[in-house]
Amino acid sequence: MGRVAGLTSEEARERLLAAAAEVFVERGYAGTATGEIARRAGLSTGAIYSRYASKAELLADAIKAHMPAELARLISDGALGVPVPDVVQHLGEELPHRPRQISAMLVEGAAAARRDPRVAEVFSAELTAHLGTVESLVTTAQQEGSVDPSLPSGALARFLLSVALGTLLTNMMDLAPVDDADWSTVISRFITAASPAD
Structure with missing residues (x-):
């Protein structure tokens, strides 16, 4: 999926958490690369690291969201x-x-x-x-x-x-x-x- 432009901060977060849930379930925590999450969400890896200090925090937020x-x-x-x-x-x-x-x-x-x-x-x-x-x-x-x-x-x-x-x-x-x-x-x-x- 190509990058998606013009999203609000909340829309970007929702896309990240949906993509993170998919990738974590498919590949496990250890096998998940943040780049793959960003790609599926149509965002840059910077969109992840501007919100989360680590992959662990992203997993925790994905669990909370789902x-x-x-x-x-x-x-x-x-x-x-x-x-x-x-x-x-x-x-x-x-x-x-x-x-x-x-x-x-x-x-x-x-x-x-x-x-x-x-x-x-x-x-x-x-x-x-x-x-x-x-x-x-x-x-x-x-x-x-x-x-x-x-x-x-x-x-x-x-x-x-x-x-x-x-x-x-x-x-x-x-x-x-x-x-x-x-x-x-x-x-x-x-x-x-x-x-x-x-």
Whole structure:
């Protein structure tokens, strides 16, 4: 693809992140050259290095851009008065239907983090931020009385994030799909179990 002129800064960033996601998934972190990302985006390598100090930072931003946006929306929905269990039910029901590219980006990020300290740093920071968001959601639910306040919020948040990440990873595998109604039933049962005892 030739270079694309006349793009706004945000349009250029979006093109870079879309191209980065494609190349990282296809070639892995180690096998990805920033020049190839720039070529696919129709931009110069300078467009990458004017935004990112390293390939690790580009990978982290690509992961953030291609992760589901539901976590951020959860807090805003909660602020709008949507009951937290309803929000969690909806999020859980959507997990098996997330695009495979999101799962592939997570796998690539985790694999790269084992070999590259800078990737490990940015990947850990991203997961820590997500964990904080989930814990905030749990705390809100405990305060509103829909989650048992005796449950440790940090441990419950880690469990929920682990389920979400694990589901994204299993989406990549050639496992027989779980019936949507069965999946919804399991999520509902878990929410009920985490509710305060009558």
